[in-house]
Amino acid sequence: MGEAIVITSGKGGVGKTTTSANIGTALALQGKSVCLMDTDIGLRNLDVVMGLENRIIYDLVDAAEGRCKVRQALIKDKRFDCLHLIPAAQTKDKSAITPEQMKAIVNELKPDYDYIIIDCPAGIEQGYKNAVAGADQAIVVTTPDTAAVRDADRIVGLLEQQADLASPKLVVNRVRSHLSSQGDTLDVDDVVSTLAIDLLGMVVDDEEVLKAAHKGEPIAMNPNSRASIGYRNIARRILGESVPLMALDEKKSFFAKVKSMLGLKA
Amino acid sequence: MWKVRTSVEKVMIMAQALEVKQMSTGPSKNFVTIKGTKEGLTIFLDDQCSYETLTKELREKITRDKQVFGNGPEVDVQVDIGYRYINNNQEAEITSLLEEAETIRVKEIRTEVITIEEAKKQAEHTALTSFARIVRSGQVLEVKGDLLLLGDVNPGGTVQATGDIYIMGMLKGTARAGIEGNVKAVVCSAVMDPHQLSIGNTYYYAPERHEKKEKGPLFPEPVYAYIEKQNREITFEKTRLLNQFKRQTEAEERVSSGE
Numbered sequence: 001m002g003e004a005i006v007i008t009s010g011k012g013g014v015g016k017t018t019t020s021a022n023i024g025t026a027l028a029l030q031g032k033s034v035c036l037m038d039t040d041i042g043l044r045n046l047d048v049v050m051g052l053e054n055r056i057i058y059d060l061v062d063a064a065e066g067r068c069k070v071r072q073a074l075i076k077d078k079r080f081d082c083l084h085l086i087p088a089a090q091t092k093d094k095s096a097i098t099p100e101q102m103k104a105i106v107n108e109l110k111p112d113y114d115y116i117i118i119d120c121p122a123g124i125e126q127g128y129k130n131a132v133a134g135a136d137q138a139i140v141v142t143t144p145d146t147a148a149v150r151d152a153d154r155i156v157g158l159l160e161q162q163a164d165l166a167s168p169k170l171v172v173n174r175v176r177s178h179l180s181s182q183g184d185t186l187d188v189d190d191v192v193s194t195l196a197i198d199l200l201g202m203v204v205d206d207e208e209v210l211k212a213a214h215k216g217e218p219i220a221m222n223p224n225s226r227a228s229i230g231y232r233n234i235a236r237r238i239l240g241e242s243v244p245l246m247a248l249d250e251k252k253s254f255f256a257k258v259k260s261m262l263g264l265k266a
Numbered sequence: 267m268w269k270v271r272t273s274v275e276k277v278m279i280m281a282q283a284l285e286v287k288q289m290s291t292g293p294s295k296n297f298v299t300i301k302g303t304k305e306g307l308t309i310f311l312d313d314q315c316s317y318e319t320l321t322k323e324l325r326e327k328i329t330r331d332k333q334v335f336g337n338g339p340e341v342d343v344q345v346d347i348g349y350r351y352i353n354n355n356q357e358a359e360i361t362s363l364l365e366e367a368e369t370i371r372v373k374e375i376r377t378e379v380i381t382i383e384e385a386k387k388q389a390e391h392t393a394l395t396s397f398a399r400i401v402r403s404g405q406v407l408e409v410k411g412d413l414l415l416l417g418d419v420n421p422g423g424t425v426q427a428t429g430d431i432y433i434m435g436m437l438k439g440t441a442r443a444g445i446e447g448n449v450k451a452v453v454c455s456a457v458m459d460p461h462q463l464s465i466g467n468t469y470y471y472a473p474e475r476h477e478k479k480e481k482g483p484l485f486p487e488p489v490y491a492y493i494e495k496q497n498r499e500i501t502f503e504k505t506r507l508l509n510q511f512k513r514q515t516e517a518e519e520r521v522s523s524g525e
Contacts, residue, residue, distance in 0.1 A: 146421070150403050153420045157402035194420055194438070196400050 002033075002113040004106050005238070006135035008159075010151030012122030014143045015173040018209060018219075019231075020119035021049045023139075024083060025220040026235030032114040033082040035074070037106075039131040040121035041096055044088035050077065051216020052085055061089035064101040070108050079221065084113075094126040099133030106134030115238070124158060132159070138168040139200060144175055144186040149194055156195055169200035171234060176205045177248040188248075200237055202245065203230035297323045306373075307341055309364065313348030317356065321363065328367050342373040351379045391428060401425055401439065408445075421461060430454065436483070437463075443491075450515045454490040454505055459483035463500060468493050470500035 007020045017040075024036045038046035041061060047053045055075045058068040063086065070086075077083035086105075089096060109116055120131035132138070138159050142152035152170075159168045172188050179185045192199050206227035212219040220231045226246070233243045297312035297320050311320055345360065352360070352375075361372045380388070396414035401407045403422030407415070413427040416434045423439035425431055428446045430453070437455035440462045444451030449466040463470040470491065472484065488505035503511070 150420075150422050153403035153422065157405050160402075194418075196418065 002035075002110045002116055003137060004110065004116040004118060004135045005137040005139060006118040006120050006131050007139050007141060008120035008128065008131065008155055009122065009141040009148070010124060010155040011142075011148045014141050014148050015203075016122070016141050017046050017049055017119050018213065019139070019141050019171055019173060019203075020046060020117050021218045022220040022228075022231035023235055023238070024115075024117045025080075025218040026232045027115050027117075027238065028077070028080040028083040029220065029232070030235055030239060031082070032239070033112070034084070035109055035113045035116045036083070036085045037116060037118045038086065038088040039097075039102070039118055039127060041088045041127065042090065042093045043121065044090050046119050047075070047085060047087045048216065049213050050085055050218065052077065052087075053216075056087050059087045059089040060105070061092050061096045063105055064097045070105055094121065094130065097130055099129050102130045103134040124154065128155075128158075132162060132165070135165060137166050138162075139171055140168050140195070140197070141171045141173050142191060142195075143173050144188065144191055146186065149186065149191055152191075153195055156197055168197050170195055170197050171200050172202040174205040175202050175248065199245075201230060201234035203227050203234075204246070204248070298327050305344065307343040309343055309345045311345065311347045311350070311360070313350035317350075317352075321359065324360065324363050328363060331367070340369050340371055342371050344373055345375045347375060347377050349378045351381075352377070400435075403439075419460075427451070440464075441491075449493050450519075452490045452492045452508065452511065454488070454508060456488045457483050458485040458489045458491070458502065463491055465491065465493050465500060468498060468500055 005023075007016050007023070009016050017038075020036060020038075024034045027034045036046060036050070037060070038044050039060065040046070044059075047056060052075050058073040060073065062068045063070045063073040073086050074084045075087065077085065106116060106118070116134075118131050118135055121127035140152050140155055140159070142148045156168055159165055170192065172191050175188060176185065188199070188202050204226045206219070206225055208222060208225040209219045209227050212222065212225075219225055219228045220235075222228050230246060233246065236243050297315050299310040299312075301308050301310060311324070343364070345364065347360075357375055360375070364370050364372055390410035393411040394414055395409040395411060396416065397407065398416040399407075400417045401415065401419045401423035403420055406424045406426070407413070408426045410428050412429040413425060413431045414434070415425060415432070418435040419425050419433060419437045419439040419441065421438050424442065425433070425437075425439070426442035426445050428444065428451075429448060430451050431441050431443045433441070433453075433455040435455075436457040437453070437460045439460065441453045441455075441460055442464045443453045444466045447466050449468070451465050453460075453463055453465065459472075460470070461472050485502060489502045490505050490508050490511070491500050491502050492511060493499070494501040
């Protein structure tokens with residue numbers, strides 16, 4: 001019996017879809033069977049990030065309304081056999097589906113997968129309610145800026161009211177070490193202390209993510225990027241491994257390393 | 267001062283005279299007792315007999331003793347009705363009966379009884395309600411009486427109370443104390459860094475973000491916010507001095523209720 005995890009944030013543009021795609025990919029890399037689900041009806045793009053947009057025949061709304069079987073709406077990933085995607089409809093809007101229909105679809109898929117990753121649309125309206133309806137776990141994505149943290153806080157408050165949902169976990173996306181260390185943005189500690197939920201991981205701001213999205217290849221596939229390592233660590237933590245947080249400060253000089261090893265202030 | 271004392275003495279003498287009279291008519295009808303006390307003249311009304319019996323005796327007594335009160339200065343009296351519950355009409359009737367003796371002015375009717383509604387209201391307004399939670403963005407936590415929050419108020423979250431607010435955490439959102447007009451309410455927080463704070467109808471807005479020079483909260487140590495009387499502005503003071511403020515407010519209340 002699989003676990004359904006909703007990826008949400010409240011604010012738009014903080015990287016929900018990128019995070020969904022990469023956590024899904026990283027879990028698949030670990031050999032787990034994963035189903036990605038795009039619930040952003042009317043503005044679908046998880047298929048684009050995954051590079052699967054050409055293969056869509058049926059979508060989530062078709063499955064919900066019984067025009068096709070849920071299995072027919074599944075798209076197999078080109079890289080992994082164990083990674084599937086249910087795309088959102090592009091022609092309808094959020095009210096085309098109800099939380100009950102969503103729950104039914106998730107429950108139908110659960111026995112066949114280890115993880116179902118639900119990509120939630122921005123906002124706290126119908127689309128959010130649909131996405132959360134079938135979930136067992138929630139991951140809140142935020143970036144280290146005041147507005148995103150405010151919206152994440154709102155979402156955490158709403159998720160806490162959901163009785164059948166485990167307490168949400170936090171992913172801080174697009175962390176820029178040089179800005180937060182100078183006090184120009186919030187740092188990860190500020191975000192965690194404000195939201196007061198468990199930190200599942202952080203992902204540094206990395207140009208490679210943009211390039212990968214352009215190619216339709218999730219960054220988690222690239223083992224050399226720092227963002228990729230961030231996502232892979234998150235996947236390992238979801239699987240129950242304890243992985244230390246990545247050090248933020250980039251390449252220290254040899255001398256600084258020796259100094260910090262000796263316990264002197266680097 | 268001298269004048270007051272004489273009037274009290276006078277009352278005492280009158281009360282004594284009345285009691286002597288009562289003795290002579292027999293103790294069987296003794297539902298109305300008039301006594302001189304430190305605060306002046308108090309009329310005790312029996313709370314066990316029927317209301318009709320009571321008003322009857324009261325009427326008799328007042329007409330009979332009119333001449334006792336008849337001349338002399340006007341006297342403020344307190345009426346103590348013990349454990350009897352009277353409604354507004356009955357209260358008016360008793361007052362008018364007593365004030366038939368022209369020199370009596372009913373200052374206050376004291377009772378040991380209040381309705382459940384009043385009791386609940388009183389309990390609400392003096393109660394301290396505590397919560398262990400985080401008040402997140404978009405959430406409003408409101409109580410009647412005082413509020414004790416074990417947790418933070420995040421930016422965008424609001425706590426409000428008709429009385430005081432005590433926060434054992436960080437206040438980073440909005441706090442409204444004394445929302446029904448209690449200007450003596452305080453907002454107390456372990457870490458005070460609010461967006462906005464209000465007491466009664468007085469507001470405090472945090473300095474703009476770009477004006478803040480240093481990172482970190484507005485106050486690094488526990489403080490409380492109160493309305494400073496001279497400028498009617500919200501002012502912050504260290505929490506360890508809250509007892510002085512409380513003592514001062516209590517003293518002021520005692521003075522104002524004693525007048």
